Amino acid sequence: MLKQYCRACGSEVFSSGSLPLEFCTNCGAHLAQQTQGYPQVNQTAPFNYGGNRKKGNDKTLFWVLISIPVVLIFTGIIGFGILFYAASQKRYKTDNYPPPRSSPTAPQSSTNLLLSFGKDGLGQGEFKRAESVAVDKDGNIYVGDGTLRIQKFDSTGKFLQLWNVTESTVKPDEKYYTAVNNLVIDSKNRLYAVVGYKELVRYDATTGKFIDKIPLYGEKWMNQPQEATIQDIVMLNDDRLAVFATSFPDGEYVIMVSPEGKPEIKHKNLLKKQNPKMMTLMRGSMLVNVTGDIFLMSGMATEKQYLYHYKPDGTYVDRFTWEGAPDFGIFGNKLFAFNSKGEIFAYNSVKKQISVLSTDGVLLRSFPLKPDAFNRMALDDKDNIYVVSDKKIEKFAPSGS
Numbered sequence: 001m002l003k004q005y006c007r008a009c010g011s012e013v014f015s016s017g018s019l020p021l022e023f024c025t026n027c028g029a030h031l032a033q034q035t036q037g038y039p040q041v042n043q044t045a046p047f048n049y050g051g052n053r054k055k056g057n058d059k060t061l062f063w064v065l066i067s068i069p070v071v072l073i074f075t076g077i078i079g080f081g082i083l084f085y086a087a088s089q090k091r092y093k094t095d096n097y098p099p100p101r102s103s104p105t106a107p108q109s110s111t112n113l114l115l116s117f118g119k120d121g122l123g124q125g126e127f128k129r130a131e132s133v134a135v136d137k138d139g140n141i142y143v144g145d146g147t148l149r150i151q152k153f154d155s156t157g158k159f160l161q162l163w164n165v166t167e168s169t170v171k172p173d174e175k176y177y178t179a180v181n182n183l184v185i186d187s188k189n190r191l192y193a194v195v196g197y198k199e200l201v202r203y204d205a206t207t208g209k210f211i212d213k214i215p216l217y218g219e220k221w222m223n224q225p226q227e228a229t230i231q232d233i234v235m236l237n238d239d240r241l242a243v244f245a246t247s248f249p250d251g252e253y254v255i256m257v258s259p260e261g262k263p264e265i266k267h268k269n270l271l272k273k274q275n276p277k278m279m280t281l282m283r284g285s286m287l288v289n290v291t292g293d294i295f296l297m298s299g300m301a302t303e304k305q306y307l308y309h310y311k312p313d314g315t316y317v318d319r320f321t322w323e324g325a326p327d328f329g330i331f332g333n334k335l336f337a338f339n340s341k342g343e344i345f346a347y348n349s350v351k352k353q354i355s356v357l358s359t360d361g362v363l364l365r366s367f368p369l370k371p372d373a374f375n376r377m378a379l380d381d382k383d384n385i386y387v388v389s390d391k392k393i394e395k396f397a398p399s400g401s
Contacts (some may be wrong), residue, residue, distance in 0.1 A: 112367070112368070119391055122147060130143050131144060131376060132144040133376060135380040138155070139155030141157070142185065142191060143393060144165075145176070152205070157393070163203070168198075180195055189205040190203070190239075202214065216257075217247065231284035240259065252268065278298055278300070284298055285297040290342060335347045335377075337379045340381065354385070
């Protein structure tokens with residue numbers, strides 16, 4: 001008996017002898033003939049109008065084969081992440097640094113935004129890679145950006161004045177990476193501007209008139225004075241300017257500048273004395289409180305960062321960290337400020353909040369701060385927070401303080 005398939009109806013038909021049938025016994029359709037000698041031939045099953053189970057099985061097999069490597073890939077990624085986290089936790093627990101001294105409290109729900117102005121551009125009230133902000137005693141706001149312009153606004157964000165930093169040897173570039181990196185103002189309305197991390201210039205903030213340029217140098221190397229690179233500046237209550245600076249090849253300094261513009265190296269290698277393996281500073285940070293205590297942080301982050309505390313005479317006191325402290329990569333002095341109570345405001349970029357720390361590093365409270373972006377912050381005499389981003393200034397109330 002010989003079995004055949006009908007291509008028309010899909011039925012199996014059988015001949016009574018060894019010769020193939022010419023027509024289907026079910027539907028009468030013409031059947032394909034086998035070759036002479038009629039050897040048994042494996043025929044492909046015809047299309048089945050009632051559903052092709054073999055085709056469905058092939059699809060199932062296909063998706064099973066596809067899903068296996070996908071599952072393996074995701075399993076590998078998750079496993080690697082777990083191992084990396086476990087290793088980082090082990091390293092953190094076994095190093096010589098103390099852990100954060102408290103856990104953050106739940107932030108308040110208010111967004112506390114008071115003012116927002118600015119946009120991308122080159123006109124009045126427009127910014128290109130703005131990096132610095134300062135506020136004077138009358139609430140006027142000063143902003144420096146990558147065009148080497150300083151713009152002045154009143155307390156409502158209304159544009160008042162603009163001047164170009166042309167007295168510096170530093171010149172703007174086409175991508176606006178060279179900028180006015182920092183601004184502070186003293187009680188006599190003298191505005192200090194750091195340009196390209198290289199030069200310190202002063203202006204009369206009332207008129208925008210140039211006052212002078214203050215040269216800053218580290219110690220000599222091979223009997224040659226080495227120009228300082230400015231990491232951070234802080235205005236003190238007596239109108240002295242504290243400058244955190246470095247110089248070639250590996251100098252690290254706290255320089256005090258008198259109101260008359262005379263610099264003096266006050267301390268040397270405060271950080272390196274505590275951590276001799278510390279890499280050359282880049283974009284380090286400094287705070288100085290009302291008692292003259294100094295707080296320093298390196299800008300080279302290879303692990304969770306620590307704020308180092310020193311007495312006014314340079315004596316080492318302590319070091320501490322907190323949840324939200326920066327880790328990995330190079331960051332600038334954008335995260336910190338002292339409020340009027342002598343507490344440290346530290347920005348947590350992950351949770352979008354301000355962590356309020358004591359000078360001992362204990363977390364006192366936290367509250368939300370959700371700017372569009374964050375390059376630097378400054379406080380006014382009412383502890384309002386001003387955040388500068390590439391193209392905008394935002395003002396926040398000191399919620400929770």
